[in-house]
Amino acid sequence: MIHYQKPIILMRPGAPNDRLAERLGKLGMNVWKWPAFTILPPEEPERVKERLSDLTKFDMVLLASPSAVAASAVYVKKWPEHITLTTIGSGTARVIRAAWGPDTPVLYPEGETFESGSERLFELLKSRGFPSRVLIVRGQVGREWLREQLMAHGTDVEVLPAYQRAPLELSTAELDKLQSSISGPAPIVYLTSTDAVGVLMHAVKTIPGALEWLQKGFILTIHPRPKAQLEEVGFRNVALVSAKDEKVQEAIQKLLSIV
8 A cells, every 4th residue: 555645634514524534544645634624513403303303384495505404404304395405515415315215305506516606506596486484404614605695585484403513623743743744745635615625724823834835736626616716825736636535535545646
């Protein structure tokens, strides 16, 4: 087995990050797990339970992320027939069907993750006719543009913060490891959201030269928005990749073979 020196920094939150880290570690890669956010219980769990236990006032529920799926699955064993279940892309749609069964109807923009997002979902809803009342299940923030657009087109929107996101804070050991690595090969970083860009920059700010080291490396992300954000703040080598583990692995292996 080849053992690689170049760090592979994985910033996807939750279990998918652990799964990908294990997959890459078995190939001898130098994997650093830096999840951009740790998912925590909601501030108002009783409100989440109450709202998801009675969906009679809604005709559509938008699950904004895999974490929203996990939070909802605690209280919803089967979606009422009058509810149209929707999400922003194929990745979360797969998580929905893993939670409630492969035949669960889900409305979402089909295609790879970089072809999805709020804008694509909005166009899909526009083509079908806007719903009357939507519940958006999310963290403390997120999908504001979509909420505003739906409201502007006459939809009554309620937001349900079903979990909290605690941003990455590197431990002393992780900071020491970072400090000792910045004189070596620049990393390959995989991140999956615009918010993760700011989290990454904040996490390394106490180590002189760390940001510049990151900016010399390669960044893989899954959507044009974080790609644009990365390029705006000085990252030069940014590429889009499918969110599927095997595609991320292939992209990282290709980068390792050419650098």
